[in-house]
Amino acid sequence: MENHRKKVKIAVNGGINFGAKLTAKQLLVIAKYMEDQDELELTTFQQLYIDVFEDQKDEIISEFEQAGLRCYPVGSFVKSLRTCNFCKGAEEEGMPVAKELNERIAGTPVPFTLKPAYTGCPVGCGEPLVNDIGIMKVKDHYDLYIGGKAKGKVAESGILLMKKLEPEVLYTAVEKIIVFYQKHAKKREAFHKFVNRIGKETILKEINI
Ligand code: SF4
Incomplete structure (x- = not known):
């Protein structure tokens, strides 16, 4: 039955902060929806791509967002803003x-x-x-x-x-x-x-x- 469930790709990151980082809790939440053989793709654009079951997508996004992750669509869309590390401070660097x-x-x-x-x-x-x-x-x-x-x-x-x-x-x-x-x-x-x-x-x- 699981084999017939369609998967869709979503882009995930930790939002805009001091560098493109994820917490251990966020990694655990992502891993919860992955099988042992599943792969997480690290893109050049500070996003991770993960395949999730389409019929679970909304629930997964909601759980990811509760853990402070941000989710975006994959494909012909404006990507999330790539940023620097704001090394001199959040306010000073905008x-x-x-x-x-x-x-x-x-x-x-x-x-x-x-x-x-x-x-x-x-x-x-x-x-x-x-x-x-x-x-x-x-x-x-x-x-x-x-x-x-x-x-x-x-x-x-x-x-x-x-x-x-x-x-x-x-x-x-x-x-x-x-x-x-x-x-x-x-x-x-x-x-x-x-x-x-x-x-x-x-x-x-x-x-x-
Ligand atoms: S040096 Fe400037 S551009 Fe580089 S991380 Fe620091 S604030 Fe950002």
Whole structure:
């Protein structure tokens, strides 16, 4: 009977905190839903992929969330925000802003998997310039980069779209960019290609901030 139950993949992590860490309790909760031969996939994007029974998915997500884990869909969605370790402190490095932005955009359906990244200072440990959407806190404000590409022989740095943003302006700009991408990308067009095709000026005009 178990063999006929369908499994689905979910992405799990410990949420935005001082580094991508899991507690022993969180590991035990995850292990509770794994058989001896099951595997946990560690992605490059600070997420773990786990296959769970589809008919148990809601119950499992609820239990994971009670243990402080965060769960996200897998596939063509905005990924959870990759972050740095906030080594100089949560407030100083903008952790509340990173959390709010993650709440607003992670899990949004998009034409092709979109990877956003955040870093709390110009050292850039969160690697914002080689991800689709990158945010870098500089002193008391936020710089916004788009169109970075980490993979392949043609890896590219993102372009600086806007700088010295207040948090609310940053949230609005990122949300508008994602909506624009949803509406105007070609089928399964990666965000990096979309930015190159559409161009910085058109994107700035569209978000109109
Ligand atoms: S980007 Fe800055 S705040 Fe974040 S972990 Fe690196 S040095 Fe620390």
